[in-house]
Amino acid sequence: MILSKSRSLIILTRFVSTESAKNASAESIAVDPKDSYYKKIGYGVSKENEGKPEGWDEAKPFEEIPGPKPIPILGNAWRFFPLVGDMHNIQIIDLHTKFREQYGDIAYFSGIHGKRPMVFCYNPDDIEKVLRNEGPWPIRYGMTAFVHYRKNVRKDVFQDVGGVLTSQGEEWFNIRSIVNKILMQPRTAEMYVGSMDTIARDLIDNIRHFSKASTDNLMPEDFQNELYKWALESIGVISYNKRFGALKRDLSKDSDEQKYISSVVEMFELFFKLEVLPSLWPYISTKTWRRAVELLDFLTDVNQRSIEECIRAADPNPNIPDHERSVLERLLKKDRKVAVAMTTDIVIAGVDTTGRTMAAALYFLAKNPDKQKRFREELKKHLPSKESAVTKEMLKDSPYLKAVIKETTRLAPIAPGNMRTTIKDLVLSGYRIPKGTDVVSANILLSHDEKYYVKPKEFIPERWLRTTQENYSYKNVHPFVTLPFGFGPRSCIGKRLANLELEVGLSKIIRNFELSWPHPDAKFGAKLLYGIEDPLRYKVVEAAD
Numbered sequence: 001m002i003l004s005k006s007r008s009l010i011i012l013t014r015f016v017s018t019e020s021a022k023n024a025s026a027e028s029i030a031v032d033p034k035d036s037y038y039k040k041i042g043y044g045v046s047k048e049n050e051g052k053p054e055g056w057d058e059a060k061p062f063e064e065i066p067g068p069k070p071i072p073i074l075g076n077a078w079r080f081f082p083l084v085g086d087m088h089n090i091q092i093i094d095l096h097t098k099f100r101e102q103y104g105d106i107a108y109f110s111g112i113h114g115k116r117p118m119v120f121c122y123n124p125d126d127i128e129k130v131l132r133n134e135g136p137w138p139i140r141y142g143m144t145a146f147v148h149y150r151k152n153v154r155k156d157v158f159q160d161v162g163g164v165l166t167s168q169g170e171e172w173f174n175i176r177s178i179v180n181k182i183l184m185q186p187r188t189a190e191m192y193v194g195s196m197d198t199i200a201r202d203l204i205d206n207i208r209h210f211s212k213a214s215t216d217n218l219m220p221e222d223f224q225n226e227l228y229k230w231a232l233e234s235i236g237v238i239s240y241n242k243r244f245g246a247l248k249r250d251l252s253k254d255s256d257e258q259k260y261i262s263s264v265v266e267m268f269e270l271f272f273k274l275e276v277l278p279s280l281w282p283y284i285s286t287k288t289w290r291r292a293v294e295l296l297d298f299l300t301d302v303n304q305r306s307i308e309e310c311i312r313a314a315d316p317n318p319n320i321p322d323h324e325r326s327v328l329e330r331l332l333k334k335d336r337k338v339a340v341a342m343t344t345d346i347v348i349a350g351v352d353t354t355g356r357t358m359a360a361a362l363y364f365l366a367k368n369p370d371k372q373k374r375f376r377e378e379l380k381k382h383l384p385s386k387e388s389a390v391t392k393e394m395l396k397d398s399p400y401l402k403a404v405i406k407e408t409t410r411l412a413p414i415a416p417g418n419m420r421t422t423i424k425d426l427v428l429s430g431y432r433i434p435k436g437t438d439v440v441s442a443n444i445l446l447s448h449d450e451k452y453y454v455k456p457k458e459f460i461p462e463r464w465l466r467t468t469q470e471n472y473s474y475k476n477v478h479p480f481v482t483l484p485f486g487f488g489p490r491s492c493i494g495k496r497l498a499n500l501e502l503e504v505g506l507s508k509i510i511r512n513f514e515l516s517w518p519h520p521d522a523k524f525g526a527k528l529l530y531g532i533e534d535p536l537r538y539k540v541v542e543a544a545d
Helices: 004-015 026-030 036-041 092-103 125-133 144-153 169-183 186-190 193-213 223-240 257-276 287-313 327-334 335-349 351-368 369-382 392-396 399-413 443-447 495-512
Strands: 104-111 118-121 419-420 424-428 432-433 438-441 511-516 539-542
Touching: 092 104, 092 443, 118 125, 125 419, 125 424, 125 438, 144 257, 144 287, 169 327, 169 335, 186 495, 193 223, 193 369, 193 495, 193 511, 193 539, 223 257, 223 287, 223 327, 223 335, 223 351, 223 419, 223 495, 257 287, 257 351, 287 327, 287 335, 351 369, 351 399, 351 495, 369 399, 369 495, 369 511, 392 495, 399 495, 495 511
Parallel strands: 118 438
Antiparallel strands: 104 118, 419 438, 424 432, 511 539
């Protein structure tokens, strides 16, 4: 969840990628002359002594991959125009469905000025081949607006360090090596269980207040914002060892906390316009770009203040073990520039990703009272009263809790898929794919496909239990169908922290309350991020002790 949002943005940025002519050579398609990084590392350049993959000679040429044809001058950009465009305001899942139905397991998209071309994969065998051949330094091109902001607009803060989201090659590897030792350790997440329990109690108090204030026990129209506040409060403690105070019921719209949440949500809406849709921002300062800079400046400044506060408040005692210090403190001991970039990324990316996933989990449980009941029965074994504290021992012994989260991220992953730039020649679905080609996998489409899951549209956490022997078991599904946190060295760096927040938050909510959904089915959708688009008006009543 944390940082998954930015992964989604990278994927969608490449989705509107471009090359002016489909009949160009494979090498010219694979590497744009402007992409100096790719030229530097030699991607897309054939070498006589390099062996070709199995089936290369028999495979069809890259130029024959099916896809929407660009027209002179406008390319494929016209498809996004109002009135005439067949992709105007299209949802990402609808686009994937359209391409898959029209072109099959593989499709090619180009024709947007200034963007690289893109190959879409709808076959898990192809997805596995791409990800298993990504090498130790996986390439994930994109987020050019974000990169430009950090390396040009606010170089004073980030000093050419892009973080794990936007860096490539050796720079990415060095940063990831530092961060992995901290964020990917199980005990890093475990040390925050108590803090997450305290924050979840504040959320419980607010939910109880909203339920009592409504004659129908319904949550307010803006309850999604309450989940954003919970997510911000949680990630603030993890990153800075700081309570923002975001869960105050009288929180002003003009408070830094609420403005932070609103800025994050608006920022990614603007990034969709800057990165995904045709845009002139790389050439002129557009209104959208100027607003994005304004929001990023605010977010950067708030994070800078939090970083400085954390540094001043840090205990200078050298005998305090590292695992008892905040993420920022531990990163600062490794590299200050990396610490600034990474904690900023974690907080920005950790607000509506985790908030949206919590919203989806509560919705699925509200719609499936039998699953909610089974979940609560498991919780009662570890939490005998509603006031019982969640512990790390309890979380380790709660398989149904983990299954609920896995099933939620199968049905409603934040990122629709994964993107990689191939580092070697591959054969996908019978076509030659030269190295240096941007390939995106549409895992969300496969996760909803009855070809891979029994009753794929239904919420069945039992799929993920090791004791499930029937045909519902995840063991019968191709392992590269559902990848909500990505795969390999570039998988989501915040996975452990996001899961911890969700595990503690869900445990407290379902132990205290019984949820239902007395409305028509909620609408899910995505242009950038996938999630519920309707107001979260859950009906919430006290659960029986």
